Every structure is written in structure tokens, then in C-alpha cells.
Amino acid sequence: MENRLLEIFRLVCQSNREFTVRELAQQFSVSSRTVYSDIKKLNELLEASGYPEINADKGKMFYTEPLMIEFESLIHSTPAFVLSNLRFRRLRITTSILLSGDQFTVDDLLKELDISRNTLIGDLKEVREMLSFHSIAVEATPFKGYRISGKEQNIRNLLILSISEDPLFFEDRAGKEDMQILSSCEAFLDDVARRLNVELSDVSFNRMLIAFYVTYTRISIGKAFTGGPKDVLTREEKAFVERHEEIEAIFGREVSIDDCFYLANKLAEASVVKSEELLSEKWLPFNLVTNQFIDAVAQEYSFEAFRTDSKLYEGLLNHLRPAYKRALAGEWAENPLLSYVLENFCQLNKAVEKSVKVLEEELKVHFNEHEISYFTLFFASVIERNEKQIRRTPNVIIVCNAGISTSEILKSRLQAIFHVNILGTFSVRNAALWLKEHTPDLIISTVPFKWKDTKVLKVSPYLSDYDIKEIQSQLSFLTARIHMAEVMNIIGKYVEIEDHKLAPLKNELSIYLGITENSEPKKGIYQPMLKEILTTDLIKAKFEAANRDEAVKESGRLLVDKGLADESYIQAMLKNVEVNGTYIVISPGIAMPHARPEEGALDIGLSIVTLKEPVVFGHPKNDPVKIVVGLCAIDHQSHLKALTELADILMDEKKVNEITNANSAEEILQIIKEDSQC
Template identity: 75%
Template sequence: MENRLPKIFELVCQNKRELTVREFATQFGVSTRTVYSDVKKLNELLETGGYPMIQADKGKLHYAEPLTIEFESLLASTSDFVLTNQRIRRLRIVETILLAGDQFTVEDLLKVLDISRNTLIADLKEIKEMLAIHSIAMESTPFKGYRVIAKELNIRNLLILSVSEDPLFFENRPFNDLEIIKKCEAFLDDVSGRLSVELSDVSFHRMLAAFWVTYARISMGKVFPEGPKDPLTREEITFLQKRKELASIFETEVSLDDCFYLANKLTEASVVKYEELLSEQWLPFHLVTNQFIEAVTKEYPFEAFVTDTKLYEGLLNHLRPAYKRALSEEWAENPLLDYVRENFSQLNDAVSKGVMLVEDKLKVHFNEHEVSYFTLLFASVIERNEKQVRRTPNVIIVCNAGISTSEILKSRLEAMFHVNILGTFSLRNAALWLMEHVPDFIVSTVPFKWKDIQVLKVSPFLSDYDIREIQNQLSFLTARIHLGDVMGIIRKYADIKEEQIPALKKELSLYLGFSEKTEPRKGIYQPMLKEILTTDLIQAKFSAGSRDEAVRESGRLLVEKGLADEAYIEAMLKNVEVNGTYIVIAPGIAMPHARPEEGALGIGLSIVTLKEPVVFGHPKNDPVKIVVGLCAIDHQSHLKALTELADILMDEKKVEEIINADSQQEIMKIIKGES
């Protein structure tokens, strides 16, 4: 890091060379993400010195005019930046306090921080209150200075937050610290690869801060008390496997709890890519994500929410770290919060209402920053769909006050909104016209209703309230050009041979700028449990000699029913091997499954009760007595049936009845609630 900044400064700012981020990454032997981080730090220095910042556009770095100053002169402005910027100065004081040990004096801080005593005393008063918010007490003791009293967890969390928000924290650190950061970066890349996750840039650098803070606190002799803990999460298992490597980087012993602390920080990190490897809460997350989408769609009707696969996967990916942050009372600040409030206020309100369902199910609370992240995921669906070619909405005016009033209203509507006024009508004529035509919505100055078409009652001169209502209607309106509608119009006036239709559709798609795939789809049909679970998908009192035999039997029932092929059983077994204990979703209940593309042919659930319980390897939920085989053709269509079954399996009495049942018919009666 120390050598990269001067080199980037020399090549880009002094020589004005246009180089790509990838070229720098190759030259320095680092990731492109690290180069972007370096540019951000360099821009902090440039901004502090009053110079233009480096622009990054499509992977290329640009600078306006060559600078004649040397990098050392630019770096000298860092101390001025820290001193004059109150927020950064106080971050430095917090960092110094928490890295000083349990006790410190004002003189200790003055030796490190080049500020006046009065400024320091004033800052300490504010910092004491801020520390209290993070459950850290700063008590003054006569003749000894100050004493810090807090749990190690709270100190580390605040240090990570402070270091992450201090843009130039590592610039003046000793060389050894920078080497440790470099090794931690490689370590984190390896861990992310093993877990098949891709962290966001912000999360990646926050994790590097967590590594350094852990190293710094261990070096001070501050470690978590080591105690017994089952490695339940994938992250904990991975860190445990790499514990010796981590100790080599830190050049000291790393306790189990220090490993688990870093593993937990990784579970709180936001990801941009997450391959479907199961977590300890995978089933509740899947079920609640589907319910969340439905709840938001009720509040903000937008057809594509329920069919957009990227939305479902995006919410699922974000939900786990958001849930982990909520549990540990951490939170990720969203820099786009104000943007969300200003540009997606209605959608954000709908998401805020919908997220209450998630909070209730998972027993956590999400603050407005987390909610706004969810809103952005829903907003991205709207953006993706808005890229389709839109047509001008068709509107009619119903008015009984005469032609002059209706013409004024028509003129105002055309001037203020992008709409196509098909005509102005009296009540009677509107009804006759509507018998043969279908506008997108109706604007009326009198009470009027017509079938399923939205009617907005307004004053003839359009009040502010009326204007807002029309704007809202237009924002909800999905008046887009659909290829099917275009073909329907053409067929009314032209005879087209059947073999010509595909070529015509293709040419129209190219001309209009969209394909048939972008046309809105109907909501995904989710069958109920009674529609997919039959007696031939149930096996009672099966004698399984091992975990694999139990899993194979649940898969056999699906295959014989034609819901999966043989390859799906092998994929189920592999998934159990890879995802281990996560398959056991509750005490005595396992739910093996595989990905849709690994041989699923339909939506299916099988139930196998075991004559003798089988150990699956879960430290708490073993042994398994019920095996539920699951197959699905996508991520959503099976969720209604799965939700119903999950509700049944949460009932301890029914679970006991199912375990004790002697036949599939008896189990089916219990499932149906007939016993």
C-alpha cells in the first residue's frame, strides 16, 4: 500500500497517463478491488490538499491536469486533514484510546495527537457519550487518568467501525501492519473462494479492518475467553480449518473464540454473489423471502416483483448478513439512504411495512438503513423493467360540466403529464364508448365507476392533491408495448402465414428494442401441500442403516413418482456431504434436496419416517427420525407447500404422531389434520 500510492500518483496525476485499473492490479500483484481502494485513499489526500480528484470511468483512471507537487508534499497534508476535520479527529482519538490499553492519560493522547489540550478535553467529553452508546464506559480516576471498562466484543466492534470510517488510518502505520493487511487480504480471498461468496468492496475492506483489529487486540493481550463451542456455521468451520494459517499471519496463537469472532464478522458482511450453499437458517430465510415479496407487492403493486429471479436471490443474499448484523446490534450505513427517501418514497414505505413480517418471523429489528438496502433491491426490478419500450398511457375524461370545463381539464392534463387523451365524454357517452374500448385509466370530475378500470375523481382545475394522485397512478401504470398486443393489431388488418410469424416477431423485437422474454409474465403458481403430497410419496418405519440410505429412500420416492431423475438422488447425497449439518433443520428432522438443474422434473415432497433414528452429524438436532425429500424446478414455486409442511413440523405433537404412525395412510391423515 505504501509503495502503490506514490506510483499511482506519479503515473496518473503527475504524468497524466491513462491507465486501466487492471493494468495497475497486474503491475502491483493485487486485486482490482485493492486498486480502487488505493485510488479512494489518494483522492482523500487530493481533496484535502484542494486538488482535483482522480476519475475512474469504465475501468480507466483519468486526471484533469498534471500536478507538479511531489507525493511527500501531498502526504504532509494528512495531519492537517486529521486536525481540522472534527469527525476524523475524534475517530483518531477513539482509535488511540481503544488501542492504549485499559488506562490512559491526557498526556498519553497528546504525545500521539498533535492537537491542543483544550481541543482534546472538549473532544473527550463528546467521545465519552459516544462510547456509552456502544456500551463502553470511560471513567476518570484521580491521579491516574481515564479507565476503559467494556466487554472485548464491544471494543472490537467500535474499533472496526472507527478504522473503516477513517480513510487514511493505515497510511502512517508501521510497515509490519501493512504486511499483515496484505496477508489478510489473500487469506480473505481464499476463505471467500472456499465459501463461494463474493463480498462487496465495502464489506471486504471492513473485514480487513476486523482482521487488523483482532491482530492489534491479541497483540495487547486482549483475547476472548476460550470456551467450548460447536462449529455450526460454514464460516466457523472454515476459520477453524485455517486457524494455524491465521496464527502464522498474526505471529501469535489465535484462540478458538478469536477465530469464531472473525467468522461471525464474515456472516455479517454483505455479498454481491453467493452460490447456493446452505446456512444454518436456510429454510426460514427461503420461506420468509417469498412472503416478504408478496407483502411488498400488496402495498406496491408491481407485476415483476413476484417473477423476478434476481430480486428473490438478491433478497436472500442480503437477508443473512442483515439478520446477523441485527442479532449483534451492528448495522451497515447506506450512503444512498437520502436518495432512496427522495426517489422511492412510496416503495420504501411499502418495503418498511413488508419488512415487519420478516422481523416478526426472525425475531429481529432492521433499522432504516437496512430497510433502504431492501428497497434498492426492489427498485432495481422496476429499473430493469422500465428499460422496456413504454407507450403513452391512454386516458379518457368524463365531465358533465360542459365543453369549456372539459377542454381546460384536457389542456392541463396534456401540459402536465405524458398521456394520450382519447376523448372527453359525458357520463352516458362514456359508458357507451367503454363498451368497445379499454383505456389505461379514467379521469372524471363526477363520481363514476367502470369495471376494473381505475377512475380518478378530480376537480376541473386539478388541485395539488389531484396532481399527486395522477402522478401516483402513472408510476404504478405498466403501459408498455407488448409484442403480443402488436401482433394482435397487425393480424386485424393483415393476413400472415403461420410460418412467417417467428420472423416477423424477431424483426419487430429488434426494431422496438426488446424480446418476447421481456414481456410481463403471470405470477408464479405455487401449489398447496395437498396438491403435491400423496400417499405414494410417504414411507413409514423405514429401516435405514445409515444417513445415506435414509436420504436415498426419500429421493427414490420422488424418482418413482416422476418428479426427479436418478441423477437427482446422487445430487442430494452430494449436497448432504457438502452442506453437512444444515440439512437437519430441526430436532429429529432432516430435509435433503439438490439444485433444480441437477435432475428435478417437478415440484415434490416426500416423507420418510425411520424405524430407528439415524445420526446425521448435527451437534444439537441429532438423531434424525423424519427425512423430508424436496425437489423443485425453481426457487419459488414450491414455497407455499413447503411453508404448510414447515408449519406442521413445528407442531411437536404432530411430529410425534408422524413418528409413531405405522403406515403412509396414517401419516397422510395427520398431515391433513384428520387424526
């Protein structure tokens, strides 16, 4: 991390050019969120040392004047940093208090922190209020200092938050032994993520390392985590419990199972870059509600591609589980792009904010504005993917008060060096009048001049080398989207076109301009109803299964015999049950084995097998299984309407009993028809 900060510092703060977040993310092979996080840390260091901050606006980064200092002088200015920066000083006080055990004194803190007694006492009042906000009490005790009390989870969560906000914490606090432990934790976390087939975002990975450190330090002062009994383990909890002894070896001390669960849940709350499709608790509700959420947003914000973009569905599904876990724990992930989202996707964000109630009502949680803005970014990416972005010649005006000859020289030089359309040269007063009715891409001025919504570059009348570089840098980022609707509107202002010629004109212009917009909106993925795919030959009543595998095979055989799946699909179902046996049992007595579409699915299909004698699948709570629903699908969405209908029926205990007691496929189908849209 420090090497990346150093390089970003040299690129952004010690050069005259502008960088985009995307450009830096690609250069360092990290996410845009990580770049924003790094810029935030650099700005904190710059502010603490009395230097101007990096300007970050609309995805672009630039520094006013090159900073000719060594990066190390920022890193090693910690005492001044702590003394001068109120927020960081209080973060340090907070972490010191929470890592001290049950009690601390002012003298203890003064030995650790290089600040005056008066400063510390003044800060303590604010720190105590902040701790109280997190349900952690700090009470004064006569002759002993202060006593800390609160739930261990609250203390650890606040420690993680405080340390993650302090860019120099480990440089100042962690010794050689601590750094070795962190290195081992990093290797452990990499391996666990690989085994779980997930890739954590850089921010989440660093936060998980802090969670390991916090757990280690709290255990070291005798503060083990205590939780309740677990009926069903998540896949993260299983992974940590199986490697319990390895965690103890890394920490060099005894670690409780509850501490393993705590770390596992932190991992479940972490945002992922990508995730292979492994089942988890609530996988069925997540799948169903994600589809409903997309539909709700598409109704609020008319963009039909939302319903057809598979990357959107998969991205939201991957993000929803950690977001749900965070909401359950009362945690949330700060989105460094929040202001960018609110500024650039205001209406879309409002549509998502209104539609997110679908998720909240189904999952019984609340998502704050940061989590909502993350959801918005997934929808915004669909718009980006579906809109043609092409570079056109930028429109520029010149503002110059030095007379015609000077402005003509500047205009000639600009046209000789750059490919731009110069719409005119103006005095300051006339420029302000002209700009009220026009919007150029860039304003180049020889005098101080500002205008809302349009970038202004101040240059010398004769264009210095520095001016040329600045203009070139700005022009390289000017792009414009061309929408066919806007093109047709412009044409319509000047000519009247017969209705029957509109479509051919639009099509010909689309081909010429390279805009692949269809004249008709895309239709959403067709989702058949339950009655369209469930027939008696996909139902088996009172099947005698000796074990779990026989029950699963029968549900798969019905799909294969109907021509909905290849024979290989049955083996894939068995393998999936072996890996995800716990999660296959979706509710008491009901299992839903399936496999990935590419593993032999040919069409959408649902089979129902009722068992003469219930079978154990290995679920500690929902066993034994008496109904097996085989599922095959050719994508992530087309089967969801039928599956939703069936899921609603299977949530009705009376209907489940009727289906279980039925003696024939015809009888079962009739029971289902009575309560569905069939």
C-alpha cells in the same frame, strides 16, 4: 485502493467533464457502492485541505473547476488534515484510546497525535460521550489518567467502525510489519471466500481486513475475545476453526478459538456480491420468509414482476443472511445510496419499510433505514430490468436577455452541433412563467438562472469549446423511459378510441416503439399446495435405515419412482448431505435432504420417510433423525407454498409424534391432511 483513488481524482477533479457512478464502476471493475465510498474519501481529503468537494447528485459526479494539484499533496497533508477536521481528529483519538489497553493518559495521546493539549481535552469530552453510547466507559483515575472498561465485542466493533471511517489510518499508523500481516490476511480471506463460494463486496472485504487488524492489535495488548460454548458451528466458524493454526502463523502469536469465532461472525455479517447455494443455519426460514416478504412488497407496491423475477429472490436471499447477522450483533451497514433511494424510490422504499415487518417478526430482529434501503435497491433493480429505457431527442429551451439576434445565433449553433429540440428562447422573466407549466430536459442560459428539477447550463452566447463539451456531456446522460400507459393517455386527450380498438392500437404501438410491455400483467409463479403434490406413494413409514445415507437414498428413491427426479438426483442429495450435513437437520429429529434444481429435478416433489430406528446425521443438537423429508424443485420459488404448509405441521411436536408413530403411508397422509389446507 490508493491507486483507484488517484485515478478517480484525476478523472473527476482534473477534467471538465461529468461522470456517472456506473461509468466509474465499470471502468474500475468495482461496485457502485465502492465508487460512492471512494468519492466520500476523496471529499474528506479535499475538505481537509480546503478545496471544494466533488458534487455527487443522482448518480452523477462532477467538479466545479479543474484542480491543478498533485494527488500526493492530499495524501501527505495528514497533520493539517487531523488538526483541521473535527470528525477525523476525534476518530483518531478514539482509535488511539481503544488500542492503548486498559489505561491511557493525556500525555500518551499528545505524544501520538500532533494536536494541542487544549484541543485534546476539549475533544475528549465528546469522545467519552461517543464511547458511552457504545457501552464503553472511560473513567478518570487519580494520578493514573483514564481507565477503559467495556465488552471486548463493543470495543472491537467500534474500532472497526472508526478505522473504516478514517481514509488515512493505515498510511499513518501501520508499520511495515502490520502491512505484511494485512497482506497475508488478504490472501487468507480471498481463499476462505473462495472455499465458501462467496464473493464479498469491495466495502465488505476492506472492512474484514480491518477486523483482522483490530483482532491482531487487541490480542497484541492481551485482549483476547471470550465467548460462550458453541452447539452448532456456522460454515464460516468451521472454516476459521479448521485454519486456526494458519491464523496464528499470520499473527505470529496465540489466537483463541473465540477470536476465530469473532472473525468468522464478522465474515457472516459481510455483504456479498454473489454466493453459491451453500446451506447455512436458518436456511429454511430464510427461504420461506423471503417469499413472504416479496409478496408483501408486491401487495404494497403494485408491480407484478416482483413475484416472477428470480434474480430478485436470489439477491434478497443472499443479502438476508448477512443483514440478519448484522442485526443480531447490533451492527449495520451504511448505505451510501440512502439519500438516492429516498429521493428516487420514495414510494417503493415506504412499501419495503412497511413490508419488512414480515422479516422482523419471523427472524426476531430489527432492520434500520440503511438496511431497508438496501432491500429497496433489490426491488428497484427489478423495475429497471422490466422497463424499457430508450434515448429520445432532448427538449431544450434557451434563456437569453441579450436580444433576438444573440439568441438566434445561439439557437443556430446549438442546432448545428447537437441533435436537440429547441422549444423556444425566453427572457428570464418569461422563462420562469413558461416553466411553471412545462418541463424541458435541459435549460441553456447565457445569464445566471436557476430552476428546480431541471439542469441549467450557463454558456457564452457564442458557445466556447468548453461550453460545447459541457453541453455534450450533459446531453449524453439524458434518457427517458417511455411507458405505454403514458402514450395511451396522451392519445386519449385528443381522440376518443372505441374500446375494441384499444388493445390492437396498444399492441401495434408497442411493436413500433420497441416497448415490450404486455397488455396483461404477468402472473406470478404458480405455487401448488401440499395436497397437490403429496400422495401415499411419496410416503414410506417405519423404514429400516442402517445409516444416514440409506435414509437419504430412500427419500430420493420415492421422488425418482414418481418421475419427479432423475436417478442422478439421489447422488446429488447424498453429496449435499455430506457437505451440509449439519444444516440438513432443520429441527430436532427432522432432516430435509435435497439438491439443486439443475442436478436432476424434473418437477416439484416432497417425500416423507419415517424411520423405524432413529439415525445420526451429525448434528450436535438435533440428532438423532426420525423423519426424513426429501425435496426436489425446478426453481427457487414454486415449491415454497407446499413447503411452508409442511414446515408448519412439522413445527407441531404433537403432529411430529403422531407421524413418527404411524404405521402406514395412508395414516401419515391423513394426519397431515387434518392440519393442512388439504
